[in-house]
Amino acid sequence: MSLEEQIYIRKSCRKYLDDEIDMNIIHDFMKSAKPLDDDLKYHYEIFEKDEVKVRNRWSAPYYLALFCDKKEISKVNVGFVFQQLSLFLQSHGIGSCWDGLDSVKGKKPVILIAFGKSNEMTREISSFKRKSLDKISDFEDERLRPAQLAPSAINLQPWYFRHADEVFDVYQVRQNVLKRKIVKKWNPIDVGIALAHMYVANEEKFEFYIKSDFDKLDGYIYIGSIKI
Structure with a gap:
């Protein structure tokens, strides 16, 4: 496979x-x-x-x-x-x-x-417990399915994708004080894991870059932008 x-x-x-x-x-x-x-x-x-x-x-x-x-x-x-x-x-x-x-x-x-x-490292897609696509983006987009299925610390899925012309601007969710204390150091890694899934699913077209002029969103930290 x-x-x-x-x-x-x-x-x-x-x-x-x-x-x-x-x-x-x-x-x-x-x-x-x-x-x-x-x-x-x-x-x-x-x-x-x-x-x-x-x-x-x-x-x-x-x-x-x-x-x-x-x-x-x-x-x-x-x-x-x-x-x-x-x-x-x-x-x-x-x-x-x-x-x-x-x-x-x-x-x-x-x-x-x-x-x-291991003999226990795979599962059916129906067993994934993940946020819906419209919760990890500004609107539902099937192209984000690989990111949706990415693993994360305590399954917080701290990534958010915003459509911006032909690219996605990628953000990290700002956690509340309690969650921040537990997972703050791991959240950037989690976002990278989700981006890896987007790359693997779009290897020939994937591009990552950081904009100098990006939209600031309340409750989110801008990480970069991807083109697929």
Whole structure:
């Protein structure tokens, strides 16, 4: 199955097998993963379970620790790049789950991705619990279905698309004080994950750029614009 097809069956995986994985599959894919901007720097390291402080009720045999600077757009880029990897891994029988709770001693990644071989990493599209298309955009648009199905921290889906001529202006929802305290650091990554789905579904046409003159919307933070 193609990476685009994985979008419609993907499930955040929390049950793993202990099978070993040849990490070259990751290193090779990352050579061709597309960033939002070539100037945005990031890197990753791979750890095994015994090297990770696990706070979740579940664990995986392997973890990707993802690193970048503290700029919001850099975190968006991390979500964008590594959701491509997540879909690729799934296409090879390797499940994954974005993991903001666990940590690696002596390291300060922006987030982890748990991963490993699994028999429980897909689902029917009817089981997705997501906002309707008209709740993530100024009006319902089937072209946004890939973004609608993207995973996010506590399933908040903090992205909003506004039609602007031939492009979509992309915004991040400003959370209330309580939610902001819990998920603020992960929301830019979530938006990047949604953008990754839009890229994978529109690989030949996808463009991302940042406008100097964008419309300010109450309750939203402008992230950038995409053309598909």
